[in-house]
């Protein structure tokens with residue numbers, strides 16, 4: 506009996522790093538998320554199933570002028586997944602006109618994520634034109650269980666007709682943020698509208714995020730991030746900066762989450778939630794946190810016991 510329990514402990518301690526779930530970052534354009542969607546239980550049920558898969562989930566196109574939809578979502582999330590507690594940080598309402606405004610909202614699990622800093626990129630930079638419709642709401646996160654530990658997320662929901670210009674301008678945001686917080690681990694994410702005619706191939710060279718090698722585009726042009734069967738566009742993207750951040754990403758983990766297929770929803774039911782799929786990527790866990798020291802100690806004790814007592818007593822039986 507003893508050797509078996511000892512073996513179990515040994516296997517568990519070895520398997521720990523594989524068995525522990527990774528760290529997931531998601532970006533979801535929830536297509537005009539506000540009063541109407543948040544009052545529909547079916548839509549909310551799908552939404553909490555999607556968001557609860559993520560340690561951090563960027564929501565875009567949040568149009569919550571009564572400030573009720575996000576609190577409703579948080580209540581639903583915390584009720585659905587009682588094993589975690591969720592919190593969020595949100596930008597102000599952003600947009601070129603008072604009648605059309607959106608918020609960026611980062612929902613995160615408080616067990617695995619801490620918000621260290623937030624920075625709203627200003628509406629106009631000195632001597633610069635106003636490039637963005639919705640200036641990035643930049644957040645510095647700490648996630649102790651990941652290999653990178655700390656990283657910056659720069660969200661962007663572009664205006665389709667200005668997508669090339671807006672994506673290029675993200676480079677300026679990057680320069681400012683990396684200087685301000687002295688950190689190189691930066692991820693850009695969101696509905697870039699970076700496909701299907703909005704960003705022409707010949708204009709790619711004008712996007713510094715695209716033409717500079719240290720930026721790694723994790724989701725390629727052939728990916729479909731749209732729900733409609735009739736469309737096939739890689740609108741939503743994830744881009745990481747820096748070798749160490751790129752190495753800390755689980756290989757081939759980036760892609761859209763086809764919630765229609767996974768949750769067996771009809772196209773119409775899925776479209777009630779959004780016309781976009783979320784895009785997601787997993788970060789590697791930090792090895793140090795995976796193996797609690799008591800487990801290693803137990804394993805060593807176990808093996809010592811085996812070698813010193815069990816094995817000699819077994820051979821003495823012969």
Ligand SMILES: *[C@@H]1O[C@H](CO)[C@@H](O)[C@H](O)[C@H]1NC(C)=O
Pocket residue numbers: 601634635636638664666667670
């Ligand atoms: C496109 O960008 C320019 C500034 O670069 C701005 O004046 C214009 O309003 C933008 N168009 C839209 C549709 O946001």
